[in-house]
Amino acid sequence: MDHDFRLVYFPVRARGEPVLLLLVDSGVPFELEEIPLVTWEQWKKTRQITNDKFPYSALPVLHARHTVTGNRPKEFVLAETSAILTYLDETLDPSGTTLERELPLEVRVCIQMVKEAALFAMVRVLGMSGSSEWLAPPQRTTIWGVVNRFLRDTENALSELEKSIRVVPLRTDRLTGMTAAAATTISLVTQVFPSTREMLGNDGEYKRCGKLWTAVLERPRIAAYWKENKIEAKPWSITKFGTAEWIARAAAFFDHPQQKL
Structure with a gap:
């Protein structure tokens, strides 16, 4: 069975990035459609956001066209990042490799826990980006609490896994939804708090998180795509305060290790 994929999202990183990581790393043909926020708002007003195109009236959405030999192509539409990652975990899995569903239940739910926690932490942080002061104290202290918990608990979970x-x-390993979700949130963390890179180093308290993050971003297809498409310069959220430039300016001014205590 052959597949073609179309990922639909806003022109930002956020919840679309874990899906993009899996698609890019797999080498399968895919299309990325980025919908400007003004277009999305207009579609909502004119009731063009229907369940057949946008389940749960949300983005990201994955359109998967698959063809079985001798049959006409069929399209499958799926929303919600976690569900899309689960679908791609099995759809993109090379033949002969161990599927996640074949692992013991305790291992599967721990994998799911890491994936969901990464997505939740990212949404919590970016959910604060509607204010121009979101990266300044005291909000910055709140964000650090979310980030530190995420890193600490993910480090512990990875140690168990x-x-x-x-x-x-x-x-030579396939990329998974868990590693893609965790790597995306760690990327956000390192932009908001650049000083955490030391904690992610080989001698840092979150070294497993750091090794996972580095291993994902250094994969050849991902590294090439990220460079060609200038992913690091893209906004993280749809607000004007979630751009890479805004985050970098705030980090340069506020990111001091002693302020995290």
Whole structure:
């Protein structure tokens, strides 16, 4: 069965990025359609956001066209980042590799826990980006609390998972929804708090998180796509205060280790 994919999202990173990571790394043909916020708002007013095109009236959305030999192509439309990642985990899985569903239940739910926690932490942080003061104290202290909990708990979860699976993917391993979600949120963390890179180093308290993040972003297809499309310069959220430039300016002014205490 052959697949073609179309990822529909806003022209930002956020919840679309884990899906993009899986698609880019797989090497399968896909199209990225970015819908400007003004267009989305206009579609809402004119009732063009229907369930057949946008389940749950939300983005990101994945359109998957698959063709079974001898049959006409069929399209499957799916929303919600976590569900899309689960779908791609199995759809993009090379033949002969162990599927997540074949792992013990305890391992599967721990994988799901890491994935959901990463997505939740990202949404919590970016949900504050509607204010021009979101990256300044005291909001910055609140964000650090979310970030520090995410890193600490993810480090612990990865330590447990290491007993059963390889949590830091080799170049020859497939990328998973868990690693893509965790890497995306860690990317956000390192832009909001650049000083956390030291904590993510080999001698840092979150070294497993750091190794996972580095392993994902250094994969050849991802590194090339990120460079060609200038992903690091893209906004993180749809608000004017969620741009890479705004985040960098705030980090330069406020990101001091002692302020995280």
